[in-house]
Amino acid sequence: MRGKILVIVEHRAKEIREITWEILSGLKSLIDNYDMELQAVVLGHRIDSLVGELAESVAKLYYIGDEELEFYTWERYLYALIPLIEEVGPKLIIMGHTSTGMDLAPRLSAAMDSPYIPDCLNFRFDGEDLFVTRELFGGKLNSEIKAAKNKSYFLTLRPGIFTPKGEKGQQKQVKGIATAFDKKGFLTQFLGLLEPPREGIDITKADIIIGVGRGVGDREKVKVVEELAKVTGGVLAGTRPVIDSGWLPKERQVGQSGKIVKPKLYIACGISGASQHTIGMKKSEIIIAVNNDPHAPIFKVAHYGIVGDLFEILPAITSKIRSVKSPR
Amino acid sequence: MEVFVCLRQTAVVKEEPKIQPDKKGVDLSGLKRHLNEWDAYALEEALLLTQRYGGDVSVISLGPKEVEDVLFHGLAAGAKKAIHIFVPEREQIDNWVIANILSREIKKYPFDLILTGAQAEDDGCAEIGATLAQLLKIPHASLVMKVIYEPDAKSIKVERELEEGYMDVLRLRLPALLTIQTGINQPRYVSSLRLRRFKKAGTILRVSFDELISEAGDVYPKKEVVRLYPSRPEFSKVEMLGGSPEAISDQLIELLISKGVL
Ligand SMILES: Cc1cc2nc3c(=O)[nH]c(=O)nc-3n(C[C@H](O)[C@H](O)[C@H](O)COP(=O)(O)OP(=O)(O)OC[C@H]3O[C@@H](n4cnc5c(N)ncnc54)[C@H](O)[C@@H]3O)c2cc1C
Ligand SMILES: Nc1ncnc2c1ncn2[C@@H]1O[C@H](COP(=O)(O)O)[C@@H](O)[C@H]1O
Numbered sequence: 399m400r401g402k403i404l405v406i407v408e409h410r411a412k413e414i415r416e417i418t419w420e421i422l423s424g425l426k427s428l429i430d431n432y433d434m435e436l437q438a439v440v441l442g443h444r445i446d447s448l449v450g451e452l453a454e455s456v457a458k459l460y461y462i463g464d465e466e467l468e469f470y471t472w473e474r475y476l477y478a479l480i481p482l483i484e485e486v487g488p489k490l491i492i493m494g495h496t497s498t499g500m501d502l503a504p505r506l507s508a509a510m511d512s513p514y515i516p517d518c519l520n521f522r523f524d525g526e527d528l529f530v531t532r533e534l535f536g537g538k539l540n541s542e543i544k545a546a547k548n549k550s551y552f553l554t555l556r557p558g559i560f561t562p563k564g565e566k567g568q569q570k571q572v573k574g575i576a577t578a579f580d581k582k583g584f585l586t587q588f589l590g591l592l593e594p595p596r597e598g599i600d601i602t603k604a605d606i607i608i609g610v611g612r613g614v615g616d617r618e619k620v621k622v623v624e625e626l627a628k629v630t631g632g633v634l635a636g637t638r639p640v641i642d643s644g645w646l647p648k649e650r651q652v653g654q655s656g657k658i659v660k661p662k663l664y665i666a667c668g669i670s671g672a673s674q675h676t677i678g679m680k681k682s683e684i685i686i687a688v689n690n691d692p693h694a695p696i697f698k699v700a701h702y703g704i705v706g707d708l709f710e711i712l713p714a715i716t717s718k719i720r721s722v723k724s725p726r
Numbered sequence: 727m728e729v730f731v732c733l734r735q736t737a738v739v740k741e742e743p744k745i746q747p748d749k750k751g752v753d754l755s756g757l758k759r760h761l762n763e764w765d766a767y768a769l770e771e772a773l774l775l776t777q778r779y780g781g782d783v784s785v786i787s788l789g790p791k792e793v794e795d796v797l798f799h800g801l802a803a804g805a806k807k808a809i810h811i812f813v814p815e816r817e818q819i820d821n822w823v824i825a826n827i828l829s830r831e832i833k834k835y836p837f838d839l840i841l842t843g844a845q846a847e848d849d850g851c852a853e854i855g856a857t858l859a860q861l862l863k864i865p866h867a868s869l870v871m872k873v874i875y876e877p878d879a880k881s882i883k884v885e886r887e888l889e890e891g892y893m894d895v896l897r898l899r900l901p902a903l904l905t906i907q908t909g910i911n912q913p914r915y916v917s918s919l920r921l922r923r924f925k926k927a928g929t930i931l932r933v934s935f936d937e938l939i940s941e942a943g944d945v946y947p948k949k950e951v952v953r954l955y956p957s958r959p960e961f962s963k964v965e966m967l968g969g970s971p972e973a974i975s976d977q978l979i980e981l982l983i984s985k986g987v988l
Contacts, residue, residue: 513948585865594891642909697959714971
């Protein structure tokens with residue numbers, strides 16, 4: 399396969415987001431066998447330092463600078479990107495499956511009448527045909543998908559599956575692109591960026607975290623997990639459904655839309671292991687998972703697994719630790 | 727305010743979903759089905775908005791006969807109209823096609839707002855909402871956690887969730903489409919008695935998928951499943967602790983002590 403790959407860069411608060419580095423280094427191995435050129439486009443306002451950093455990692459960088467692009471909105475990005483994509487003619491247009499990717503990629507691909515495959519783990523070409531692998535049912539099945547033949551394809555890649563290598567080459571060509579927005583015509587107005595609230599305990603500082611999942615059943619039963627937290631000196635954290643249901647406060651949410659934690663020990667109790675959760679805890683030093691489903695995807699990131707009912711397993715562990723810690 | 731909510735019925739998978747012999751689809755027979763988790767929040771948000779500002783909620787779902795269960799759920803929860811785009815077989819339909827057909831049907835009615843779930847539990851694509859908005863040429867916001875209606879300006883103010891606790895605040899001109907994130911509200915409980923009553927007496931408007939497709943003319947799938955296969959944990963990479971709860975506890979504690987965390 400020959401052609402260009404265009405990566406749409408993500409940044410927030412004057413920093414390139416990790417996902418962009420992940421994609422740039424992941425792509426290098428994915429396109430190893432193809433004669434493809436890695437290019438990127440960054441949209442923003444007064445981000446020259448970011449532009450310099452990026453230009454060392456790709457063959458060519460496009461920079462669309464405009465005060466209207468200081469903050470992301472689907473609409474400004476759409477209008478700025480369509481003419482560029484038409485001019486460059488990349489085979490693949492790639493973003494992360496992040497809040498921005500989910501918001502923009504389906505819409506941009508629809509506007510350009512191109513196939514879009516979300517949340518991919520990889521891709522490959524077979525002749526002219528594009529194949530990707532993605533997960534279904536929260537990671538229980540893999541699906542191999544073939545895109546309908548087209549001149550270009552849009553993909554979002556799953557965050558957290560490639561490791562940024564940080565290798566930099568020489569600074570390459572940066573091509574500035576001007577835009578002419580019809581500002582009055584905008585249907586979507588950006589009003590502000592809210593920072594994460596800084597209240598309650600900071601679970602990112604904890605050495606031991608006991609993770610509560612929906613498998614715990616209801617708010618009352620969280621006590622069973624809390625006992626384990628007490629005897630280990632750990633703190634309780636939870637998955638999104640646990641927070642949504644009010645079993646634990648918001649600041650205890652682990653995952654993509656919660657906190658990224660790297661404790662010495664993470665014990666996942668009744669957690670299925672959806673990617674949006676595991677991205678927040680898979681770098682923990684020791685991961686232990688308790689789940690009554692032997693095929694639960696959480697066992698893909700756990701170092702130690704226990705298949706069983708958490709209401710039988712956890713009390714046994716708790717009382718054992720108690721007796722070890724305070725021997726009579 | 728007239729609000730459409732797109733509802734998807736998803737299978738509840740307890741263990742591993744069974745793959746069909748052709749390896750292209752999941753054998754859904756015998757699996758319990760329910761309303762996609764994200765759509766329950768979208769439905770609730772629509773009901774809250776119309777309770778507050780007036781107007782009605784319509785629910786729409788594309789799929790085989792069984793999806794009427796989620797439409798009846800919508801009616802029982804308070805929606806006034808339910809539309810079923812009937813697909814004769816339980817076949818895999820590409821999201822691009824679903825979005826196109828939904829847009830063709832919804833366009834027949836007046837609406838101020840369309841709500842979808844942020845993603846479907848089964849395919850996890852997060853694709854149909856923004857695609858539908860593009861097809862209808864209306865603004866959208868995804869992963870929405872707060873909606874404020876501004877009737878005088880014919881707009882809405884929304885907060886959409888980004889990563890790690892950041893939020894965007896946006897104003898969208900109406901009509902608009904929002905994809906709803908879980909946790910935005912607490913979906914109401916619908917008793918089984920009430921649901922049964924609506925299943926007996928509620929009315930659903932049925933339209934044919936095939937007719938909409940032939941009207942549309944040139945809508946083709948943009949991707950196809952070539953092969954499904956189980957994605958199991960690799961038991962070479964994870965050490966499984968077995969035995970009685972007591973035996974497991976002994977192994978675990980020994981382990982934690984040896985690693986210095988206890
Ligand atoms: C944009 C976006 C952002 C998201 N952000 C996050 C995030 O930050 N954090 C997050 O966690 N999720 C997030 N999610 C949601 C995520 O996709 C999953 O829905 C969620 O992680 C599932 O939580 P869970 O594992 O607790 O529940 P489930 O998936 O319902 O899993 C429950 C598990 O408990 C097991 N179980 C049940 N009973 C028992 C028992 N008695 N003993 C032992 N095991 C039992 C079951 O086998 C199952 O595996 C996000 C989703 C989206 C779309
Ligand atoms: N068959 C369907 N009928 C109606 N709405 C659907 C259907 N499939 C998906 N949706 C809507 O689109 C949202 C996102 O689905 P997806 O893009 O598949 O992740 C769901 O939460 C639903 O609101």
